[in-house]
Amino acid sequence: MAKNLGLAGWLVMAIPAVLTFIFSTWPTYSFTADHVAAFTVAIKRSTARVHLCDEAERAAFLDAMKGRVKHMQRKNAVCGSREKAIMGLKVAVDGKELFSGEIKPSGLHSDGVTYVYESFHLPSGAHHVKVEMRDTNRSDGEFDHTFERDSLEFAPGQVIVLDFDSDTKTFVIL
Amino acid sequence: MDNTPAVKKGKSMSPVIPWVLRPGNAVLVFMQEQFNKIFTPLLNPFYFLGAITFFFCWILFITGAYLFLYYDMDPKGSYDSIQYLTLDQQYVGGIMRSLHRYATDGLMIVILFHVLQVLFSDRFRSHRWLAWVTGVIILPITWFAGFTGYFLVWDDKAQMIATETSHIFDILPISSEPLSRAFLVNDTLNPVFFFFLNFGHIALHTLLLILGWVHVMRVTRPLISPPWALGMPIMVLLLAISFIKPALSGQPADLSKLVGTIDIDWFYMAPYPIINAFDLEATTVWFLFGGFYLLFVLLPWLVPGHRASDDADAGTGSVISGIDDIGMDAADMIAQRLEENSAQKVPRGVAQVTLKDCKACDLCLEVCPFEAISIDPRSDDMPYSTEATINPSLCGECGFCVTACEFDAIEMDGWTKSTFLGHIEALFSATNGSKPKIMAFVCERSIDLDSVIDKEKKRFIGMDDVAVMVLPCIGVISPALVEYSLKAGACGIVAVGGRALDCHFRAARRRIQAGMEGDPSPFYVERMNQDNIKVFLISRFKGEELLRDIKAFVAETSIDKKEEV
Structure with a gap:
């Protein structure tokens, strides 16, 4: 029985080692382009009972x-x-509606907290941002809470997260 | 002048391999052959892929234990603790970290090769379904364990993994609160999550070892550690990469920024760029992953062309002969048994005990390589306290027990030891043309049968003096078959099997090898000159070489016979 590898054996064994050497870090990959930022709406809100x-x-x-x-x-x-009431949410940036929809509360009987996680990639720079949220069962289609900034500055690569503070009942940037 | 008969160019693969696997099988066998030339069959890494997987697991455990000692489970301290290991303890912690990292990559490479080898060598169906299914479960767990390890570093790669993976998991009903909320901003990072993830990382690797045990549970004497001559180079090469290119962290994770350009470990993170490039929704990712995964799990039942379900000519020992050549009595017996089996819905190919003939002698128990036979309390009124029982789900359909049974009490596809003997008698009868001198038993998976065997004559091509019987495995050859061959008129025995260590049933290889290394040969017959028995463990591509060697052996053996006479 052969007790040791010859030179050819070592060289063949080195192939996966070389592959590991190379592909453990290369090629690099760019997940986001330069000058892109993100606006994330992440709300945790217990809406009103129906x-x-x-x-x-x-x-x-x-x-x-x-x-x-x-x-x-x-x-x-x-x-x-x-x-609990279905949450209504509308997100618009520079007048363009990026999201508009209704989000059901969690729980089998829709009696839990309502969670929203929506993230939008935007070009960096200043943007007009408007977020509207309805957390009651109102039927007039209007929203209960509004966040609006005429000029919200997004640096390249920056992530701005908007949450809702249930205590003060206002939107907050985290 | 070389008068070696040329091999027939025809189908290049054994008919036993289903057609869907044949292209992959051809590539696999070709690569194994090349590796055999370089490593010799005894050190061919292809034959130790499972063992090398375990080897990497042990490296991960040892290096991981060291890293665990220094790891800070707080999100604010985790990156610094890894940096401390990498930079301040460069030649201990740094190397440990690099070994841990590169062993993870090695593990994935070896597992992928192992999966491909098992698939294309048709070792994933029948009694091996459990090993396949557990292996398929191990694959994503290995991947998951790997990326939790990347997560723990909490650098930009970890941030990418955290944010991208949490989006994918958000749609699963495992938590009412979306996982993505755990990674909103740096301040909301929960130390408990890191604590959970750290122990989850360790638990996953422990689970891998447990699943590894289940994976090999039905494998008799599994190889779980590679030979030193392979393990040592793997370790040396891992150390070499670790010194030349130590594993380093990227930029610290910062959730207030998007992940930009990062260096990707393609062995683990390849799905993320794909998801990103095609902007795949989480539902699409799960649909694609779930679909492919389900297909993979069900492969043992989806791949067509199982030997046992093929027509009768593909059954045990009948590839060449057909039952009409083995004498009417035996043929009738096989036909009758197959009919009975069909009525009783006995799976084709699986061995079964004919209870009325079973004397509970344990001979079958000793030869079964799959531990499919048990000795249980007697269930009929015969005067024996026990009986042999075969578990069909464990039966490997190798046929070892059929020829080992002295009492004709075990059959497979209608074949018992008597029908094997009847087959030998028919091969040596005058009706088969010239009387042969040599009895050759050929493993049906060892070589392209059509290229070396004349089906009409039941002889090797150009060798009318060598009768051929095709078996599911040469481990089926028992002293009784040899004895009967001698009685029928043979003066020599040839056994043709696959390359050493590349045997479909492996146990046969062990038996043959033991015989070659001085232990009693499985073919040992007292009145036979052992020099007249020759085992050829051959490459599938060496048909011409096989015919030439057999011809030479026949010439020598014939001289012996003349001398004896």
């Missing part, structure tokens, strides 16, 4: 619960539907 009980409905609901569940369970019971 239907909130009024006083009378709540009283009737609690009455119906009496004797069926314990006091603490009654206190935490949800009157009406748990379902």
Whole structure:
């Protein structure tokens, strides 16, 4: 049995080594062109419930619960539907609509948080940016919150992330 | 003058290989042959791809353990900790990191070659389906483990991986919160995520080892470490690359900036430029990946032309002869058994026990290379406490047990030991033309049968004195077959198998090799001159050489016979 490789064996074994040597870093790849920036809208928002009980409905609901569940369970019971409103979102840059759509809340019963992650590549420079968001069940088609900057400056390669602060109920750039 | 008969130019591949695999098989065999010339069959890396995979895994574990000691799992400190290893500990940590990195690349290369070899050598179907399926599971896990390793460095490559991969995973219903939100800005990076990823990276490699064990579970005596003569050059070459081109980090990840131009490890990151260049949506990526992956998993059941399901002429030992040549009794017996098997829906090709003839002697258990036979409590009223049982899902259809059974109790495709013996008798009968002197057993996968065998005469081309019987594997040759050949009139035995280490069943190679290295030959028969037995382990492309060597052997053996007479 051969105990060691000959020179030819070493050379053949070196082929995958050379391939590794080369292709572990080369050729390079450009994921984004120069002078491109990104505008990312990343919202985490608990939208309003579709239907909130009024006083009378709540009283009737609690009455119906009496004797069926314990006091603490009654206190935490949800009157009406748990379902939350579908979020409406519109993103426009320099007057051009980049996104317009409705986003369902998470959860099997649409009762969770609504998440939005939309990223747009733009040429670097100043842009007019307008983001509108609806987080209620209103039927007039209007939006509840608006972010608008006449001239938002994007440096080459810069990523600007727009989020929504639920405490202040305003859009914020992270 | 060289009167060696020329090989017939016809189909170049053994009929056993399905047509869809034949082009790939031809390339594979050609490459193996070239490598055999350079490395010798005993050190041919093609025959140790699985073992080399394990070798790379061990390198990854050892170097990874060292890197783990210094790695800072906080996103703010991870890049610096790797830089410390790379630059401040250049000749320990730096080399460890480079070895870890390049072993990862080596692992992917070897696995890909291993997959191609298994596929084109038709070693992924039948009883080998489990090894194939686990192997197909191992492939993406290896890839995933690799890129989690790249992620941990948290440089620009890691940023690209994080952002691009999270977009792809966002559409999966695994979390209500999109994964992309984890990589919005530098300040929102969660240390717990890095902690999870670090242990996930280690867990994935551990999972790989476990899957590796399942992968080889049905392989009898699997090769899990390469010979020193191969392992040492691999290690030396890995070290050489590590010294010449140490693995370095890119720019620190900065989520406030887009990833621009980066150096790509094409063995792991090739999908990302493709996705980027074609601007593929996540759904398209999953659809393409899922489709190809499903196709890959199901290959053992999709590739047509399984030997056992071909027509009867492709069955055990009948490639050349056809059952009409083995005497009417035997032919009737085979036909009857096949009919019964068909009625009982017995899978073609799989060996099975005829219980009424089984004496529970354990002979079949000893020869089975796939551990498909077990000895179980007797289920009939015969006066034996146990019986042999064959697990069809483990049966490799090699036929070893058929000829090992002294009592004709095991059959495969209607063939039992008696029918093998009847076949030999028919080959030596006067009705077959001139009486042969040599009995040759040929592995059906060893060579292009059409190029060396005269199907009509059941002889090697131009050699009327050599009767030929084609077997699923030369491991089927038992002392009984040899004994019977002698009784029928043979003075010598020829066994033709594939190149050493390149045997479809491997166990046969071990048996033959043991015989060659001084252990009792599987063909050992007391009254036979051992010099009159010749084993040829040949290249598929060496038909002419085989015929020439057999002719020379026949000439020598014939002289011996005359002397004996």
